[in-house]
Amino acid sequence: MTNVFLYGTLCHVPLLELVLGRDVRSDDVQPAVAPGHRVVRAEGREFPLIEAATGSEAQGVLLRDLSEADLARLDFYELGFGYDLIDLVVRVGAQEIGARVYVPPAGVWQGGAAWSLEDWLREWWPITRHSAAEVMSYFGRLSGEEVARRVGMILTRATAKRAAETDDTPVGLRGGLTAEQVDLIDTNRSHAGFFLLNVLELRHPRFDGEMSEKMFREVFVAGDAAILLPYDPVRDVVLLTEQFRMGPFARGDQHPWVLEPVAGRIDGGETPHMAAEREAEEEAGVTLKAIEPIANYYPSPGYSTEYFYTYLGIADLPDSVAGIGGVADEHEDIRTHVIPFEAAMELVESGEANNGPLILSLLWLARNRPRLRAGI
Numbered sequence: 001m002t003n004v005f006l007y008g009t010l011c012h013v014p015l016l017e018l019v020l021g022r023d024v025r026s027d028d029v030q031p032a033v034a035p036g037h038r039v040v041r042a043e044g045r046e047f048p049l050i051e052a053a054t055g056s057e058a059q060g061v062l063l064r065d066l067s068e069a070d071l072a073r074l075d076f077y078e079l080g081f082g083y084d085l086i087d088l089v090v091r092v093g094a095q096e097i098g099a100r101v102y103v104p105p106a107g108v109w110q111g112g113a114a115w116s117l118e119d120w121l122r123e124w125w126p127i128t129r130h131s132a133a134e135v136m137s138y139f140g141r142l143s144g145e146e147v148a149r150r151v152g153m154i155l156t157r158a159t160a161k162r163a164a165e166t167d168d169t170p171v172g173l174r175g176g177l178t179a180e181q182v183d184l185i186d187t188n189r190s191h192a193g194f195f196l197l198n199v200l201e202l203r204h205p206r207f208d209g210e211m212s213e214k215m216f217r218e219v220f221v222a223g224d225a226a227i228l229l230p231y232d233p234v235r236d237v238v239l240l241t242e243q244f245r246m247g248p249f250a251r252g253d254q255h256p257w258v259l260e261p262v263a264g265r266i267d268g269g270e271t272p273h274m275a276a277e278r279e280a281e282e283e284a285g286v287t288l289k290a291i292e293p294i295a296n297y298y299p300s301p302g303y304s305t306e307y308f309y310t311y312l313g314i315a316d317l318p319d320s321v322a323g324i325g326g327v328a329d330e331h332e333d334i335r336t337h338v339i340p341f342e343a344a345m346e347l348v349e350s351g352e353a354n355n356g357p358l359i360l361s362l363l364w365l366a367r368n369r370p371r372l373r374a375g376i
Contacts, residue, residue: 002065002066002071002100003062003063003064003065003066003097003098003099003100004062004063004066004071004074004099004100004101004102005032005034005060005061005062005063005088005090005099005100005101006029006060006061006062006063006102007034007039007048007050007058007059007060007061007101007115008039008047008048008050008060008115008117008120009047009048009117009120009124009128010061011059011060011061011117012117012120012121012125013029014125014129015125015128015129015132016029018129018132018133018136019073019074019077019132019136020070020073020074021073021136021139022070028063028064029061029062029063030061030062030064030092031059031060031061031062031092032060032061032062032090032091032092032097032099033057033058033059033060033090033091034050034057034058034060034088034090034091034101035057035089035090035091036052036053036054036055036056036057037050037051037052037053037056037057037058037088038050038051038053038056038057038058038114039058039059039060039114039115040111040112040113040114040115041111041112041113041114041115041116042104042109042110042111042112043109043110043111043112044112045109046120046123046124046128046269048115048120049104049109049111050101050103050104051111060090062090062092062097062099064097073136073139074102075144076136076139076144076147077132077135077136077144078102078144079102079144080143080144080145080146080147080148081144081148081151082104082105082108082148083102083103083104083105084102084103084104084105085100085101085102085103086100086101086103087099087100087101088100088101123269124269126162126165127155127158127159127162127268127269128158130157130158130161130162131151131154131155131157131158131268134154134157134158135147135151135154137189138192141192142192150193150194152267152268153194153195153223153265154268155267155268155269156223156224156265156266156267156268157196157221157222157223158268159223159224159266159267159268159269159270160222160223160224160266160305160307163224163307164307169296175207177205181204181205182202182203182204182205183202183203183204183211184200184201184202185201185202185203185214186200186201187199187200187201190218195220195221195222196220196221197218197219197220197221198218198219198221199216199217199218199219200216200217200218200219201214201215201216202214202215202217203215217303218303219303219304219305220303220304220305220306221304221305222304222305222306223265223266223306224265224266224272224306224307224308224309225263225264225265225266225275225306225307225308225309226263226264226266226272226273226275226276226279226308226309226311227260227261227262227263227276227308227309227310227311227357227361228261228262228263228276228279228280228288228291228310228311228312228313229261229262229294229310229311229312229313229358229361229362229365230261230262230280230284230286230288230313230315230317231312231313231314231315231317231341231365231372232314232315232316232317233314233369233372233373233376234316234376235317235318236340236341236369236373237317237338237339237340237341238317238338238339238341238344238362238365239262239284239286239315239317239321239322239336239337239338240259240260240261240336240337240339240344240358241259241260241261241262241263241283241284241334241335241336241337242257242258242259242260242334242335242336242337243257243258243260243326243332243333243334243335244256244257244258244333245257245258245260258354258355259337259347259352259353259354259355259358260355260357260358261310261357261358261361262276262279262280262283262284262286262313263279263283263357264278264279264282264283266309272296272309272311273291273311275309276288276291276309276311276313277291280313280315282325282326282327282332283325283326283332283334283336284321284325284334284336285321285323285325286313286315286317286321287315288313288314288315289314289315289316290313290314291311291312291313291314292311292312292313292314292368292372293309293310293311294310294311294312294360294361294364295308295310295360295364296308296309296310297310299356299357308357310357310360310361312361312364312365312368312372314372317338318338319338321336321338322335322336322337322338323335323336324336341365341366341369344362345362345366347362348362348363
């Protein structure tokens with residue numbers, strides 16, 4: 001049986017229970033300190049680091065006599081992300097006890113401000129409770145290293161789940177039925193890659209007051225996306241992106257290079273507004289002066305969790321902005337076009353504008369253009 005000293009996020013019992021896959025009793029964990037160490041937040045990141053620091057004491061908890069099953073689950077959660085295990089003497093009250101500690105690899109992350117569990121609980125626990133659940137769902141199916149490579153999309157999906165939980169979309173015409181009234185019998189994952197494909201077994205309330213028969217439904221699980229159409233009201237021009245898209249290609253479209261607004265996934269912990277500004281810089285090299293909300297919506301609610309936050313971005317758009325760009329690490333190859341508004345509307349008429357976000361954004365702009373150009 002082995003002792004483990006935990007610090008940072010795993011001191012939060014609900015997260016520890018997710019990782020261990022069992023209830024944690026109050027006598028399972030004991031407040032402890034690691035003399036000669038401190039806990040800090042990784043610079044620019046959401047997780048803690050433990051580092052040597054003369055005269056300091058790292059606050060944490062001690063788990064005594066863990067089973068092999070507990071250790072295997074903790075190792076899966078920690079070691080896949082590059083952490084190492086070291087032996088350390090920690091103190092519980094006046095007693096010194098030997099324990100294993102997960103420590104970050106040297107030189108990968110820089111320590112920042114002192115770690116605050118309270119700040120993390122406020123900022124990140126609402127997201128981490130979803131991301132940790134998905135990470136641990138792969139225990140016994142994937143290696144920790146494989147999960148670590150997928151953590152970006154795991155956090156994106158977790159952020160989307162949190163957004164859905166706090167959604168305040170009006171319920172007026174709709175009947176007011178809620179997700180709590182759905183009888184979710186079982187969920188199985190038939191594919192887990194960059195995206196997920198889940199198979200749900202469920203029953204739901206019918207409009208006649210009865211429950212539906214049991215049914216199986218496949219759901220494509222993606223993250224949320226921010227979409228932004230850059231517009232220069234002085235020059236009356238818009239910026240469009242052009243890039244190869246897998247959807248049209250896989251469908252058999254002979255012209256799978258698509259004209260779109262600026263668009264991208266909302267990263268873990270980002271707001272849609274933040275993602276829209278970031279994507280404008282990355283895809284188009286554009287700094288926004290202002291952002292106007294257009295609409296938030298499900299583009300394919302019958303089978304996909306994907307949700308779009310759509311904006312118009314006010315910016316200076318000289319002809320020199322047009323060019324070729326994108327993020328090389330993401331294999332992006334993007335050509336941008338700066339064209340007059342009337343020319344963009346001709347794309348809608350001709351059908352060359354062939355995706356919902358672009359058509360919706362241009363129609364919104366057509367309606368709001370007089371207001372945006374007033375006083376110019």
